[in-house]
Structure formats: C-alpha cells, structure tokens
Amino acid sequence: MKRVIHISVFFQTLENLWNQKITPQEAEKQLRQLLYEDLDFAKIDHHRALRKGFPEVVFCQGKTQDQIITILKKMSEQYPNLLATRVQPDHFLAVQKEIPDIQYHPTARLFILERKPAEKKGCVAVISAGTADLPIAEEAAVTAELAGSYINRIYDIGIAGIHRLFSHLDQLWQSNVIVAVAGMEGALPGVVSGMVGRPVIAVPTSVGYGAHFQGLSALLTMLNSCSPGIATVNIDNGFGAGYLAHLINQLAEGEK
Amino acid sequence: MKRVIHISVFFQTLENLWNQKITPQEAEKQLRQLLYEDLDFAKIDHHRALRKGFPEVVFCQGKTQDQIITILKKMSEQYPNLLATRVQPDHFLAVQKEIPDIQYHPTARLFILERKPAEKKGCVAVISAGTADLPIAEEAAVTAELAGSYINRIYDIGIAGIHRLFSHLDQLWQSNVIVAVAGMEGALPGVVSGMVGRPVIAVPTSVGYGAHFQGLSALLTMLNSCSPGIATVNIDNGFGAGYLAHLINQLAEGEK
Amino acid sequence: MKRVIHISVFFQTLENLWNQKITPQEAEKQLRQLLYEDLDFAKIDHHRALRKGFPEVVFCQGKTQDQIITILKKMSEQYPNLLATRVQPDHFLAVQKEIPDIQYHPTARLFILERKPAEKKGCVAVISAGTADLPIAEEAAVTAELAGSYINRIYDIGIAGIHRLFSHLDQLWQSNVIVAVAGMEGALPGVVSGMVGRPVIAVPTSVGYGAHFQGLSALLTMLNSCSPGIATVNIDNGFGAGYLAHLINQLAEGEK
C-alpha cells in the first residue's frame, strides 16, 4: 500500500542523512516538503484507498460544456474509469469528440468511461417507488455497478401496492445492502427496512408536487422512519447512495 | 324539519298581512326581523341539522377552569349530550361538582355528558400506528362513538410491521370509513388506503422528535400519499377526524 | 367476487392433494405459488374492488410523450376506461393516433377514454373560489364524473362575496359530499362546512403570489379550519379529491 511506501520514502531521507549523503538542511527541506507532500500525497493515496475500484467522479451540474470537456479530457488521461454525473444530453457529442470511448447513459444522466471494468462481487439492491424516480435510481445503480457491485434492480414497487414487495423479499435478503429510492410520500424505505434485515440507504427524490416541496416531504418521512436500519442521503442524490452502498457491499464481501 | 317550519312562519306573516290582521309596517317589521332571526334561527336550526346526533362540543385548550365550568353548565341545561375536548384532568372535580353526571375519559382527554345516547349504526374503523398516538386515536373514536357510530379500534399497527395489517383487512373492509392515526413517518394511512377501498381520514400526530418538527413530517407524508382515497386533518385533530368519519358513516347508512 | 373464487382455487388444490391427484410436492408448489399469486392476484382483484367503477389512472407529469403513449396504449387494450392526469396539450395528437377514441379535456388537463361509461348515481358538488382554480376543480369534477357520480359545479364563489353562497345552499345540501377548491386565502371550504352538513374535501390550489408560497397558505388555512367536517388533500390535487368524493358518494348511495 501507498501509505507503507510513503513511510519508506520518509525513512530513506533519514538514512541518507545518517549516511551524511545529505546535509541536515537538505534533510529538513526534504522532510518538510515530505510533510506537506505527504499530506498531498496522502490525499491522492488515500483517495485511491477511499475509492478502491471507484471511478473518478465529476459533478457536471452548473458547469459549462467547455469546463466539462477540459476536466474530463485531463482526467481521462490519468484514470481508466470516469463517471460524470448530472450531465446534459447535448454535451455528449462534444465530449465524445475528445474522448471517443466515453458512453452516455440517458436515464441516469451520466457519461461513463470504463476502460478497466472493476471485478464485480456481492450484490446491491436498488429499488424504487415510481417510474419518475428512475433517473435517480439508475444513477445509484450505475454508480455502484461501475465500482464493482452486482446490482439487483427492483423498480416501481411503491407502497400503494405494498404487497408486491413480498415476491421480492428473497432477492432483498440476498443483497448486502438496499438503496431505496422514493418521491411523493417516501414511505418505501421504511417499509422495506421493516421486512429485510439489511442496511437501507434511503434516497428521497424531488418527484411530487404541492406540499411535496421539491422533495422535503419524502426526506422528512425517511428521516422519521420508525424502522432503525435506515439512513438517508440528500434529495435526488443517487450517486451518493450508490457510492455508499458499494462501500458497504465491499465490506460485506471482505474487502476493507 | 326546522327549515320547513321556518318557511311556514314566514308564510304565516304573509297570510296575516293578506288577511289584514297586521299592517304592512308590522309585516315589514316581522319579516325583516325574520330575515335576521332567520339567519340566527337558521344557525341553530342548521347546526342542529349539521350535527344530527352529534353532541355539542367545547374546545377547552387555553380556557380557564372557570370559563369551562360556566360554558359546560349552561350548555348542559340546553343539550343532553356534550363533548369537551382537550381537557385537563385537574378540572374534572370542579366540573363534576356542577354537572354530576359528566364523565372523564383520561386517554382521550375528554369530558363527556351522554344523557340521551345516540342510536348506533354503521362502523368506523380507528387505527393507529403507535402507543403514543392513543390520545388522538381515542379522541377520534369517542367522538364518532358518541355521535352514533360503532367503532372498530385497531391500534399499534405501524408500518415497521406492516404485514400485521393483513389479519385486519376484513375488519377494515367491513367499516364504512377508516380513521388512520400516525406520528413519526406517518405512512400508515397511505398503506391502508392502498389495501382497502374505503375513505381514509388521515390524522398526523405530533409524536416524534428531531426532524419530525411537531408533526409536520407526518402531515406532509399524508398529504403526499400516492393512494388517492385519503384526506388529511390538522396535526393531533382527533376530534375533527372522528366528526368527519361519523358524517360519512351516517351517509353510508342512508341518513342524510 | 374474485376473492371468493380465489379461495375455491385454493380449496381445489387441497382436494386434488386429498385425492392424490397431485403429490404433496406439487401441492406445495401450487400452494406457495398461490400464496404469492394470491397476493399478486389480490392486488389486481382488490384494485378492482378498490376502484369499482373507477377508470384506470396515469399520472403524466414528468413523463415523456413516448412513455405516456406506451403506457396508455397497453392499458387501453386491457381496460375500457382510462384517465390520464396532468397531460400536456401537445401530446394529444400523438396519443390520439394510437388510441383514436381518446378525448382531451383542456381545462382539466386530462386525456379520457370512456368506452363503458359508468352508470351515474348520487351527487358530488364541486365548488371553487376563483376562475384560476378551474383546472383543479375540473380535474376533481371529471374524475368523479367518470367514476359514476353526478356533478354539481358551482364556480367562482370566493369568500370576498360570501353571501352568494346562500342561493346555492339547497344544491349543496342535495349533494352527498362537497369538493371545495380554493387558492389565495383558501377560506371557502371552512365557510361552506359551517353552513352545510356534508363532508367537505378541501383542495388548496397554488393560485396566489407572494406569501401564498405556492399554495402553502391555502393549505394551512384548510387544515386549521374551525369547522369539523373538513379534510384536506395535497395542493392542486383535484384528482385525489374527486376520487375520494366519489368513494363517499358511492357509500352514500348504498354501494360498498
């Protein structure tokens, strides 16, 4: 691991000093630099560690086409796998011109570069309440998938027809973690958590109207769930849910 | 009906005028008086009409013991049945001293005078999610009961154990209307409405903490329910729900 | 009824087993399948039960033209009556091309397929405060109408001219249930409920500006009404109000 390597770089400087190959002043300079580089280095290192298997991610909302191309191009030269979230369809042609092997996932609103597909292990269930929640559910599913999780998609099982869940209970028990996406009243995650002993990551969506207040209603429902195996991410944050789900799935598959 | 009687009073004046038993001036005076009395009269009449079988109701929150005693005493002389809501236990002895046959319902926080019990007809189901919702559920149940509905109480069936509802589906189908009381995430009314084709009156309660915001979360959940047979009353408004439930029950039993 | 039929299917399997026409293993398979099919089946069955007379409904907001056409076409092959809510006018031609006998209701923003008109029985009053509330009021009215209620439309009687209500009191008393639609201050439902002893379904609309906060003000007014015969649906939820009104109307007409 990089952290080990880094310590040996640190040690090397001390050895060089001991052997008087460098002066204390030079050592100090190297070590101080290392002290900070260490932190910078740690940053990359530990990002690598944090993101074992994760593609690099760019949040595109509010960025211009030019900014997105510049960032993605630079990153595509460094990293084999990239994920650009909240993209606009009309940016795709221009991006593809620069990175020909990039792909566009219209439902999940993602650009995906996947040159070294992650080896898949363990299963994440992604379930959603309504058709309109699909973009967020797919954002979660594709994120975890690219990172190396198998995905079990179970869509359109809102609590108005809650009994439908029964035929899927086994699938849910076979997953390590469940991402439950719902707008409107947002009750799905609580119901599922009451039936399946797996961590549930609740994703409120902005799907609704009136007193839904752009997702606030679904968010509050999820935060107030009586079922204790739930935690909630931001409204419409499919990416965050998929990322966290993969992190838990990795742990459950013995990768730490 | 009173409205009919009233019209005949109106007509009587006209007849008296026609028969010149009264002068046009007297008639005008009588009729104008009637015009207003009519409205006042209508008020009582129509309150009678509105509240067929309903006890008179006094909302006690924020009133002093003296005010409550004065109001209840005066009303107990006019009406056989009374309902005092949101009462404080320590007011009971003083109230009872003035109205010896008044009763105290501690869970529902009600004082009840029931000298002419209403004849019961048709069934209202009152269901609740948690033990802490009982005061509101009982307020609804006792209100509808006094007004003349049979009550089917099904308590403590929150959606964390949603499958328990199955053993009660028949009971729910046999009721004309369902009052569904829930705090926390407030998902119970939506789930029930998805399983039983009866009007559901949703009552959010202030039971919860943190992002529950004194019932706001449960209220929003109910308003945003995907199941279309629901309407919602104010947070903790058990009385309003019981009243409306009885109104619907009466209609379903053919009383209009 | 299906639920009865289903039980006999269940019984048939047991008989076959008893008669050793099938093995216990086959019976288990059949019964377990039935167990789940039962639930799935129940779903349809009970939706049928829930929706006696109701057309199938598709909520179109946030769906693409292609999605809407696909869903409506498939449903139009199964069900005689359909209701598509929150439609966009410019989708109509394309939808009509696939389902030639579908109709467009511009004020209520509905597509309607009505091959087997429901037999009408009992009356629902739909009243509204202002001209701008018409789309929501009509959504409620058409929904209840298609489901089999006679509709009594009384529009433009906001409380700024509250006395106008008097000439309509008889009409309101002749209805089984009242849908009261209002934006701005939203006081209409409370006033009506104080004058007519019928269940009032209050529909706040987003019509207003400034401190109206997209319907929040009207919603809160309705939830806080002093008149106890009211319950409220989500802002702009005309469909939900019409559906619930018809449910109550059916009960009042003796259909359970």
Added chain:
Amino acid sequence: MKRVIHISVFFQTLENLWNQKITPQEAEKQLRQLLYEDLDFAKIDHHRALRKGFPEVVFCQGKTQDQIITILKKMSEQYPNLLATRVQPDHFLAVQKEIPDIQYHPTARLFILERKPAEKKGCVAVISAGTADLPIAEEAAVTAELAGSYINRIYDIGIAGIHRLFSHLDQLWQSNVIVAVAGMEGALPGVVSGMVGRPVIAVPTSVGYGAHFQGLSALLTMLNSCSPGIATVNIDNGFGAGYLAHLINQLAEGEK
C-alpha cells in the same frame, strides 16, 4: 405647535447674532447645538405630534419587575397617561405600591394610568373570532379607547357561523375602521372586508395547534386575503392594531 416654536428659537439666535448680542462663535455653538437638540427636540416634539392623545407605552414582556417599576414610575412623573402592555399579573401589587392610581386590565394584560382621559371621538370596531382571541382583541380595544376612540366590541363571530355577521353589518358600517382579530384559520378579516367598505386591520393570533404553527397559518391567510381593504399586523399584536386604528379614526374625524 412645537415645530413652530422651535423655528422661532432658531430665529431668535439669528436675531441675537444680527443684533450682535452674541458672537458668531456663540451663535455657531447655539445653532449647532440646536441642530442636534433640534433632532432630539424634534424627537420629543414629533413623538408628541405622532402620539396626539396616545398614552406613553411600555412593552413589558421580557423585562423584570424592577425594570418595569423603575420605568413606569419615572414616566408617571412626566406623563398623565401610560399604557404598559404584556404585563404579568403578579407584578401589579408592586407597581401599584409605587403608582397608586395605576389600574390592571387582566384580559388585555395591561397596566393603565389615565389621569387625563382623552376626549373620545369616532368609532373603532374591534371584532374577534373566538373566546381565546379575547386578550389580543382587548389589547387592541383598550389601546384605541385610551387614545380617544369609541370602541364597538363584537366578539365571538368566527366564520364557522359567518351568517351571524349580518346582524352586525350596520354597526360595522358605522365605525371608521375595523380591527379584526382571529386565530385558527384566520378567515374573519377577509370575510368582513368583503362586506363592509371600511379599512380592516387584521390581527392574527397564536390561538390554534398543530399546523397553525403559532399563528403562521392565520397570518398567511390574512396576507393572502382576496379582499383589498385589509392590512395585517404581527401575530398577537393587539396594541399595534389598536394604535393604527385610532390613527385612522382620528383622520376620519378630521384630526390631522
């Protein structure tokens, strides 16, 4: 008027300078002092002007008994009439000990000193929806009364029994301005304004529960009223409403 007097003081200095009774330096000092004193003076002067007939007012909420006594005692030596708002009953004895002729108004939560009662002229109507709104309604009524308005109190006419208003329409038309106090749904001011062509000052109260949010609901209702002759003061601000009502009443009676 003081403003006139002040100008002559200003002029006096100039005359003294012209007559060389004072040096330019002295004049500058006097005038500069006057410049600022003017502002200070204006403050008192114009407060006198602003408050023609108004008693001096002390807002007691959040002040200790000692602070209140000190302030009231000092003011009672300067001004004949005083109004202390939001007082606590248990402060009265101590206050009375220092100012024996001060009076306590328990419903309106006021201490009143009225040594030179204002001459009364013109009428302010103060109407309220419920019994629990009385403290605020009385705060408004007593404020305007002390300042010199006749008060027409019409209490307990909430919109649940809106027809009762009819018998009071003449009284309302005979007032110059109407203070309409309401909690719960807060619809009273809008209804009254739709029937009487007088300025209506709407006072939302914190009387309610649940989605009333301590008066927010009533406040929003009043701000969103469709009737254009209304303006609203802060929740529970009976004093402000009474003050403004008297100001308008004075104008209507020809005092400017």
Added chain:
Amino acid sequence: MKRVIHISVFFQTLENLWNQKITPQEAEKQLRQLLYEDLDFAKIDHHRALRKGFPEVVFCQGKTQDQIITILKKMSEQYPNLLATRVQPDHFLAVQKEIPDIQYHPTARLFILERKPAEKKGCVAVISAGTADLPIAEEAAVTAELAGSYINRIYDIGIAGIHRLFSHLDQLWQSNVIVAVAGMEGALPGVVSGMVGRPVIAVPTSVGYGAHFQGLSALLTMLNSCSPGIATVNIDNGFGAGYLAHLINQLAEGEK
C-alpha cells in the same frame, strides 16, 4: 342609496299584499326572491358602496389573453372605469382592438380605462426604497390615483441613505396616509413610521436575492416593526396597498 331603495322595494311587496294586489303566495315568492336577490343585489350595491369611486378591477395573472379580453370587454360595457392588474405587455394590442380607449401603464403593469375620472381629494404618499421596487410602487400609486386620491411619489429613498428622508418630512406630514414599498431588508416603512404620525401601509417586494426568499425577509421586517402605526400587505401587493390607502384617504377627507 341603493340600500334604502331596496328596502322600499321590500315594502312595496308588503303594500301590494296588504292591498291584495298580490296573493300571499305571490308575495312569498317575491319576498323570498327578494331575500336572495337582496343578497345578490346587496352584493352589487354594497360593492358599489365599498368601491365608491374605485374602478372595477381584474387580476390578470394566470389568465389567458382570451379570458382577459372577454372579461374586460363585458365589464367595459357596464362600468366607465376599469383597472386590470398584473397584465402582460403583449396582450395590449389585442385588448385595445376591443376597447380602443383603454390605456397601458408599462411600469405598473396595468391596463386602465378611465372614462369618468374620479374627482380627486386628499393626498396619499407613495414612497419606495429602490428602483426595482417601482412596478409595485406605481401599481399602488395608480390604483389610488384612479380611485380619486392625489399622489405624492417619493422614490428611491432606501434606508442606506436614510437622511434623505428629512427633506421629505413635510410632504409626508401633508399626506393622509403613506404607502411604503421596499424589498431587500424592508426597513423603510418602520423608519418612516417613526418620523411621521400618519398610517403607514407597508408593502414588501420580492426584490432581493439569497436569504431574501422572494420577499419573506422584507415581509417579516415589516411585521416586526417597532413603530406601531404600520400594517402590512402581501408581498408585491401594490394594488391592495393603493386600495386601502385610498379608503383611508377618503375617510380623512370626510367621505364615508
């Protein structure tokens, strides 16, 4: 006055009955009709009374061009003076085609028909804090002007340069009532009310950004003003402020 006339119509029926020109049945019919017509009639009558001098008003926001033309054309045949608020510029040509003498006020976003200009009496001051508040300030000013008030416009005197107010104090004292329009922090009305003893109608505007929350900040500032002579209307409600200001101005000029 109409109300008087109406009573004589009422009396006429009674006389006819007395004189047996009509039967009691006919009298009843006439009188009952009158009873309701009375209310309808009263409505118009009293609207006339309420709006002495006021033009008829149409709120155009959310109405289509066709609806606006239809309404305005019909009204222009009945009433000499009309005010259409919140209009869109591009509707003007079409409206003008139907009502050639209608005028367009671009800043105030009004269409104005003024065939019988009201006689002007008494002065309303309309003051505003910033240039961006002009549309609302002008809406208030033109509304009161058409109704018969002289207007004293003092614009662009926000509290960042509060000392500018001093040179306008006399103008403000000479007005009967002040409409104070402000967005951003909304402090202007409170400051003015502290300096001038006239009723102040505060109009918060949606001018601002960030934590202004579309006018909420300015609204709250005005409701919480320490100066007691203020009441507040809805955010951006220039029309309501102008209407109320004229109502007060009329009273101050002795017209009741």
Added chain:
Amino acid sequence: MKRVIHISVFFQTLENLWNQKITPQEAEKQLRQLLYEDLDFAKIDHHRALRKGFPEVVFCQGKTQDQIITILKKMSEQYPNLLATRVQPDHFLAVQKEIPDIQYHPTARLFILERKPAEKKGCVAVISAGTADLPIAEEAAVTAELAGSYINRIYDIGIAGIHRLFSHLDQLWQSNVIVAVAGMEGALPGVVSGMVGRPVIAVPTSVGYGAHFQGLSALLTMLNSCSPGIATVNIDNGFGAGYLAHLINQLAEGEK
C-alpha cells in the same frame, strides 16, 4: 433458520392431507391459518432475523412510568436482552423493583437488561464533536455494543480543531463503520468521510442555539456533504445510528 422450519410446517400439513390424516377442510383451515400465522410468524421470525443479536428495544419518550414498567416487565420475561431508550432517571427505581437486574446508563439515557451478552466482533467507531453531544453519541455506542460490536469512542473532536483528527486516522481506518455525531454546524461527518474510506453514519444533534433551529442546521449540513460515503439519520437519533452501524459491522464481519 426459522424460515426453513416454517416451510416444513407448511409441508407437514400437505403430507398429512396426502396421507388423509386430515381432511381438505382441516387442511384448508390449517393452511389458511398458516398463511396468516405465517405472516405473523414471519414477523417474529424475521424480527429475530432482522435483529440477530439485537436486544429488544422500547422507545420510552412520552410514555408514563406505568406503561414503561408494564412493557419492560412483559418483555423481560420473553427476551434476555432489552434496551429502553430516552428514559427518565426518576423511573429507574420503580423499574428496577420489577426487574432487579436491569441497569441504568445515565449519559445515554438508557435502561439495559443484558442477561445473555452478545459475542462481540468487529469495530464501530463513534466520534463526536462536542461534550454536549455525548448523550446521543453514547446512545449510539451502547446500542451497537449491546448488539455485539466493539466500540471505539473518540469524543470532542469538533472541526474547530480539525487537526486533532490526524492522530485518530488509524483508529478510524480500523473500524468497519463510523458513527459521527455533531450539533452546531455539523461539519464533522463530512470532514471524516473525506479522510477515511469507511461508511459514515451522520447523526445531527439538537445542540446549538439561534439559527440552529433545534438541529435543522446540522441536519442540512450533513445531507449536503460533498463527501459521498455518508448517510444521515434523524436529529438526535443515536439509537438508529448505532443499530445501523452494527448491521453494517455484522456484514463486514461476514455475518449475514
């Protein structure tokens, strides 16, 4: 596992039927009963499954001492381990009288019965920002501990002294999951998640004042964290966070 057992019970009935030991009618009765018992049974079974190792939990807030004693006593006869959350200190003596071996944890506000301590495996880190967050942090820690997790407590490392985190990075990396508890600005979870590649369960607390709005500020901060490995529970919900953390820890230790 129970679910397996249950299926064999199901099978047994079929075998008995096959062998004609029972009639089809008896079988139907048994199987239908099973159908529902199944659900009820499943409930317990699956609760057992959901809560492998978890103590039974009673939420005591808003319950009376009598209710708490009754519930805990009954449960203590069925289950070896119990957790009562949000308890009041003064209830302890009375509870202990009935259940002598129950313990009181004052900081975490818990009553604990632990007759069969769970075998511990894997580590959960519980970190908190300030001293005042301790009750919530301890609630989380004790919950996960009783359920069978080792706990690594790192308290009082708010981001005002963020560099202190560095000396704890190794401890955090050695935990499977991190519960991060913070009030005030609530930034701790986001910072930790940016440095350690472990799932972070964020717990906002109501510790703060003013614009903290009882925890809303910390809640929003956590939901909006830029670091993707975070999910959030309700304000002050230490129990829910501890429960979920243990669930993830179990998975990471290979128990599913």
Added chain:
Amino acid sequence: MKRVIHISVFFQTLENLWNQKITPQEAEKQLRQLLYEDLDFAKIDHHRALRKGFPEVVFCQGKTQDQIITILKKMSEQYPNLLATRVQPDHFLAVQKEIPDIQYHPTARLFILERKPAEKKGCVAVISAGTADLPIAEEAAVTAELAGSYINRIYDIGIAGIHRLFSHLDQLWQSNVIVAVAGMEGALPGVVSGMVGRPVIAVPTSVGYGAHFQGLSALLTMLNSCSPGIATVNIDNGFGAGYLAHLINQLAEGEK
C-alpha cells in the same frame, strides 16, 4: 475633509450675519437650507468618506439594459471608477458603446470602469470550496481589488480534501482578512477560522441541490460555526464580502 469645509460654510453665514451683510431672515433661509443641504451634502460627503477608494457601485439584477446604460453613463461622467454587479453578458456591447473604456469581467459578472486605479495596500485572501463558487468568489475578489486591496486567491479547497489547506496556512496568516466562499455543506469558513487567527467573512453560495434549499443549508452552517472569528453575509453576496473585507484591510493598514 468635506465635513470640515461644510462647517466653515456654516460659519461663513454666521459671520455674514454678524457683519450684517445678510439679514436674520436671509441667514435663517441660508442656514435652514444648509441644514438640509447639509444632510444631502453629508450624504455625498460621507459616502465619499465611507467609500474611500471604493468605486461607485450599481446593482444591475432586475434592471433593463436601458436603465443600466443611463445610470452608468451618468455616473461615468462623475466618478472615475465604477463597478456594475450582476450584469448580463449581452448588455456589454451596448454599454461599451456609451462608455468605451468600460471592461467586462465574465466570471464575476461585473462591468468595471477603472480610470484612476486605487493604490493597493495590504492583502485580502479569497478562498473558495468548489469550481461552481467561482463567480461569487471572483465578485468578492475583484470588488476588494478595485477598492485597493491585494488579493490572494486560493480556490477549490473544499473540506472533502481539507488537508490541502495546510500548504496554504502561511498565505492565510499573511492576509489581514479572509473571505471564505462555499456552497453545498458550507463548512470551509469554520475550518479555516479554526486554523488562522484572522477575521473570516463567510459567503454561502446557492451552489447545491435538494436539501441545500438554494443556499440555506450553507448559510445556516456558517451562522452556526463553532469558531468565533466568523461573520456571514447573504447567500451569493460576493460584493458585500469583498467590500467589507477591504474595509477591514484598510483599517489593518492604518487607514481610517
């Protein structure tokens, strides 16, 4: 300074009076005029004083192109330096036609006229969390720069990679004041303030989504920061932050 000059003008009048060059009446007129002119004059004077070195500023949001051109043209004739904030790119050509030497800063959305560049002194650090916060950060930076501060820009150091701050600590200590701009969770200012003993002006931005509520989340985070050296400006108010930062920088450089 102007304030001094003004006083001598005041004195001049007194001298002229003393010398009887003018009559007391003339003196009074002059002095009263001066009294008000003084205030007007003071306004400019003191704006000059307030804004030593600051360019004149025009807030363009919500103004039309014509209004902006008129205002800028007039001001460009009076003042050498101008700053127009929140401009639209497509207004630039038209503005430039009138003021050829005006410049456009696209990121900061500013038009800048800088004919007499301020002499620079002392350093303001402007730091930002994300790329999307750049427009606000640049608005702050350019504002302070034009006013005469050196700017130290450190962008893209959000707390997800908080360790990056370490390499910039010296730069931050060398600045007199820090403007910290952040959207999303908004934690950057609190972290920086915990590490550097300089006043921190926190600028929340509207960058975020869902429960960010257009900047509310970041705003609350900053207001609730545990680190005491912070104060916050309105959401997206880069100009205000830059202005205040320069004010503090000036003080720190000895200019008062």
Added chain:
Amino acid sequence: MKRVIHISVFFQTLENLWNQKITPQEAEKQLRQLLYEDLDFAKIDHHRALRKGFPEVVFCQGKTQDQIITILKKMSEQYPNLLATRVQPDHFLAVQKEIPDIQYHPTARLFILERKPAEKKGCVAVISAGTADLPIAEEAAVTAELAGSYINRIYDIGIAGIHRLFSHLDQLWQSNVIVAVAGMEGALPGVVSGMVGRPVIAVPTSVGYGAHFQGLSALLTMLNSCSPGIATVNIDNGFGAGYLAHLINQLAEGEK
C-alpha cells in the same frame, strides 16, 4: 513564536541524526511523533496565536453545574483569564467556592476570571436597539473588553427613533469596528452602516414575538441589508460578535 521554536526542535532531530547521536530509526520515531505532536502542538500554539489576549472560553449552556466546575477549575490552573458564557446565576456560588477570584456578570450571563488584565488598545462600539437586547450586547462588550478593546456602549437607539443616532455619529466614527445588536425588525445595523464607514458586525437577537420566529426575522433583515459594510453572526451570539470585533480592532491597532 512557538511555530519558530517548533521548527528548531524539528531541526534538532535532524542535527542529531547527522551527528549520528541518534539512529535513523530513533530519528524516524522522533520525527513521526513530532509530525503528530506538531499538529497537536500547533493546535495549542496556534490557539494561543489565534487568541492573543483572548481569555479561554467555556460555553456553559446545556452543561451541568458539576461539569462546569470541573472544566473551569482545571482551566483556571492553566490560564490566567477565563470567560464562561451563558451561565446560570445559581451556579455561581458553587463555582466561586472552587475559584474564589472568579466574578459574575449578571446582565451578560458570564463568569469572568481576569488575573492578568489585557492591555487595552483601540475602540469597539457596541450599540443596541432595545433594553431587552442588553444581555447580548453586554456579552459582546465584555468579551471584547476582556480581550483588550476599549468599549463604547451606546444602548437603546432603535430605528423607531433613528434621529437619535446623529448625536453619536462621531463616537461611531472614532471606533474601529461596530457591533450592532437588535431584535424585533433588526434594522439598526443597516442604518448605522449607511452612516458610518466602519465594519459593522450585526447581531440579531431572539427578542420579539409572533412572526419574529425567535430571531429569524432580525437575522434575515441583517443578511439582506443594502448597506455593504455588514456581516452577521448567529442569533443571540454576542460572544462571537465581541470576539470578531476585537480581532478587527487588533488589526486596526497594528497587531497581527
């Protein structure tokens, strides 16, 4: 300075290694330890740096008497000057028993230990709008005073009597920075900032009622101020304002 010392400790290790007084292993251990100690050390060091002259501070709200005594006693042994904020009067005797020379400031709700009074330099103005804002204003004043600022207290100058400010303008110009404390409408800071070219730290207080929403109204007013020299702290955060004011005052007096 400590940071310098620390670097020489770092250098010392390198010298020892060079001189082979220690082995590379020992050096590594020392340096790594230093690496972390450095951070811990830096923390203290830099807190010392951050807080030059500032007393140590303990926020007492929500802490028990025992916790407060323990913390204060320990700190009183390390630091000469202490400030305990938000204290309760009844804790004082017990605290004083342990730390006899500690003092209690009842208005500001502070315990103060001041064994080495800071040398005072430069002036901070603390102004407040109303008497009820005194506790917060005094908290700010005493905080800055203990830290070494002269304080200019100007209380009770709310904008209802805004002209009073004129007589204090010179005092305000003579201060380096102004802390402006206001509840209710909160307009004072904006008005002052428009008249005095000094940084204004705005402190909203929770003084108010109704639509004040515990300080939200004043907070929003201050954030939306049109005057650009303002920044705002949390509601009732007098300590934070005093701390920041002293920080700016120090800079203005040449101490960095």
